[in-house]
Each structure stands twice: as structure tokens, then as C-alpha cells.
Amino acid sequence: MQATTLDVTAIRKDFPILQRKVNGYPLVYLDNAATSQTPRQVIDVIVDYYSRYNANIHRGVHALSQEATDAYEQAREKIRSHFNAAHSHEIIFTSGTTEAINLVANGFSSLLAEGDEILVSAMEHHSNIVPWQMLCERNGAKLRVIPMNQQGELEMDTYREMLSGKTKLVFCNHISNALGTINPVEEIIRLAHDSGAAVLIDGAQAAPHLKADMQQLDVDFYTVSAHKLCGPTGVGMLYGKEEWLRKLPPYKGGGEMIAEVTFEKTTYADLPHKFEAGTPNIAGGIAFGAALDYLNAIGMEAIARYEQELLAYATQKLQEIEGLRIYGTAADKTSVISFNIDGIHPYDIGTLLDKMGIAVRTGHHCAQPIMDFYQIPGTVRASFCFYNSIEEIDRLVEGVKKAKDMLL
Known part of the structure; x- marks a missing residue:
């Protein structure tokens, strides 16, 4: 899949933090629902x-x-x-x-x-x-x-x-x-x-x-x-x-x-x-x-279209992983995917992803009644922004697969 609605390469240059490495890997920041990154124009x-x-x-x-x-x-x-x-x-x-x-x-x-x-x-x-x-x-x-x-x-x-x-x-x-x-x-x-x-x-x-x-x-x-x-x-x-x-x-x-x-x-x-x-x-x-x-x-409509492309691509790729369950499958949703893998605590997945330079959120996300509804301790949450790329989602999917192999 090639997303073409935004010039993501140019946009990413506006965000200094996206140029850094974490644990020796280029940062993949997928915790945007917690806080987004700040462009140089705002800084x-x-x-x-x-x-x-x-x-x-x-x-x-x-x-x-x-x-x-x-x-x-x-x-x-x-x-x-x-x-x-x-x-x-x-x-x-x-x-x-x-x-x-x-x-x-x-x-x-x-x-x-x-x-x-x-x-x-x-x-x-x-x-x-x-x-x-x-x-x-x-x-x-x-x-x-x-x-x-x-x-x-x-x-x-x-x-x-x-x-x-x-x-x-x-x-x-x-x-x-x-x-x-x-x-x-x-x-x-x-x-x-x-x-x-x-x-x-x-x-x-x-x-x-x-x-x-x-x-x-x-x-x-x-x-x-x-x-x-x-x-x-x-x-x-x-x-x-x-x-x-x-x-x-x-x-x-x-x-x-x-x-x-x-x-x-x-x-x-x-x-x-x-x-x-x-x-x-x-x-x-x-x-x-x-x-x-x-x-x-940039344009809010263009942002929304591109983030829907990211959501669709990430959903498709993550669903191909055996034992992975996505929580929140509403017909109308935005670029947030909360998931777990059978038999693995979400914290363990998040910790291993961090070792690969991939930032996601784990836990109940300050929404504990939702976790109680699904009878789970929490989820791994990947949340996407318009400066994220298809390549970063590929890294997330490969990282989840590696974490699963290591933990099961």
C-alpha cells in the first residue's frame, strides 16, 4: 500500500524528535493518543x-x-x-x-x-x-x-x-x-x-x-x-x-x-x-x-484521509498475526488500535517494542472501566498521526511478531 495524500517525508522534517534514535533504532513514535509531537514551527x-x-x-x-x-x-x-x-x-x-x-x-x-x-x-x-x-x-x-x-x-x-x-x-x-x-x-x-x-x-x-x-x-x-x-x-x-x-x-x-x-x-x-x-x-x-x-x-481533511489509510493498513497487517485481538472495532473509528496477544501481558509486549525503538502505550489508558468491560488488565495501544509512515507500521508489525516469538 502506498499512501499518497500527504508528503509525509517533508512533514517529518518539521519534527526534530523524529530524527532521533532510541536504543540504537530510528524512533517509531506511536503514542500519539497520549501526546503528539511538536513541529519546529511551534517550538x-x-x-x-x-x-x-x-x-x-x-x-x-x-x-x-x-x-x-x-x-x-x-x-x-x-x-x-x-x-x-x-x-x-x-x-x-x-x-x-x-x-x-x-x-x-x-x-x-x-x-x-x-x-x-x-x-x-x-x-x-x-x-x-x-x-x-x-x-x-x-x-x-x-x-x-x-x-x-x-x-x-x-x-x-x-x-x-x-x-x-x-x-x-x-x-x-x-x-x-x-x-x-x-x-x-x-x-x-x-x-x-x-x-x-x-x-x-x-x-x-x-x-x-x-x-x-x-x-x-x-x-x-x-x-x-x-x-x-x-x-x-x-x-x-x-x-x-x-x-x-x-x-x-x-x-x-x-x-x-x-x-x-x-x-x-x-x-x-x-x-x-x-x-x-x-x-x-x-x-x-x-x-x-x-x-x-x-x-x-496541511489541511484537516487531508490529515483525516491519510490517517484512515494508516488505520486500515495497520489493522489489516496486525490481524494477520495469529492470536492477536483488536479491542474496539466500531464501524466509525479513528487511527487508534488497542490489541493484545493471547497468553502475553501487554506490558511485556510494550517493553520489547521499546527495545526496538517503537513507542506504544500499554495499560488501561486512564479508561479502566473499558478494561473491566473486556475483562483484561490493559492493552497495547498504537495510535497514529499524520507524520507516521507506512514503513513505521511495518516496523510495528515486525516488532510485534518478534515480541510474540520471544514471549511464547
């Missing part, structure tokens, strides 16, 4: 910030502060445009998806009452389970789980039956980090709204593979981490409809999120600053915008 933006105009934002009249503020707010506008939010003030900078989810959960703790119901899917990352459990413990709301089938798809008929007047919130990932399943979020959102419930979609795994349109989805909240899409760690965004962001109380108190402070009373700043207390990750925010520029220059 240069970070270096440029700290080299030329490092200053705090929104607070200074001097030139450096103005330049930093302009660059940071331009990045917010890039994010708004990429995700097609109606207003830039609906984009809240966070430290990542986990903080964004906790921000919403904290806000809803004052809006829910005992007996209210929260629906969450069975294939969630721990970051979209634990905050809601904590919320339910505080106010007596009930957490209910939308089940999934053996293919790793949500049981939508059961979801429809679960919705009721008690349902106040529905939470679901757009794409499963452990299985690669692309969930039918448009239908999930529409049905929830028909029942009067708000919806948060965890877009951390979706953002690298597709371009989610906030207005088309009509979603209430959507979360993204920059490090999943060629940006830096420690920065992400929460999209929230203006009406919801105005209802939620501030998540953190401090500088920047205030309008006026006295010892008697504090009033809060307008959106988005109401939720952005303290000095933010300024360089990270600017680089987040640069990462979106990089991806859009």
Missing part, C-alpha cells in the same frame, strides 16, 4: 516569545506587555475560528481538558439538586468520570452510565431510554482514547437537548483528527488539550456557550478574574476573564494558536 514560536517579548498580559502599558497581550488574544481568536465558536469570549484558556472538565463540574455543583441525574458514557477517560463522581458526592445527584457493546460502540437505544426530565447533564467523549471509536455526538447532543439537558463533549482525542464545529454541533461545552494536536503541554481550552458561561460561577479566585475587589465584596470580570484567574501559560496559549496554524496549513 520557534515558544522560543520567540521568551526571547523577544516575555511579559505578563492584560496588566501593563509597556510595549512588551502589549505585544504579549496581542499575541495571546490573537491565539484565542485562532482557536475560535478553528472550532467555529460564535464569540472569542466563549473560548476559555485552561491548563488542558482535565481542568476544563473540572471547571464545568465545579460550576454545576451549585446548579444541581439531590435526585438530578448525570449521564456519562461507559468509554470515558478518568478525567470525565472522577469529577462527576465528586460532584455527585457533594450534592446527591446520581451518576448513570450509558453502556457500550463488544465492538466498542455506545448502545444508543439504551441512551434514549435513560434520558428523562431528571437528566440535567450528559457527558461523552467525541473519540475514545482507548478504542478510537468516533461517537455519534450530533445525535447524543440533539437527544439530550430534547430532554432539556446540557451536554459536555470531551474533544481531546477528536481535535487531532477532525475539525469540530461548535455551532453545527450545538454543543454546550467542548474541551481540547493543545498537546494532543502538535501544541505544547499545560494549555488547552474550554468552549462554552455564552449563556452557560454566564450561569456558572468562577472556578478559581485571584487576579485578572475580578472587576472590583474590596474587603466587603468582590465583583467578577466579564467573559472570558471570569474563568482565567492568575497569570496564564502565555507562551503555551500563543503556541496553541501556532499549532492550529500548522495543522490548517
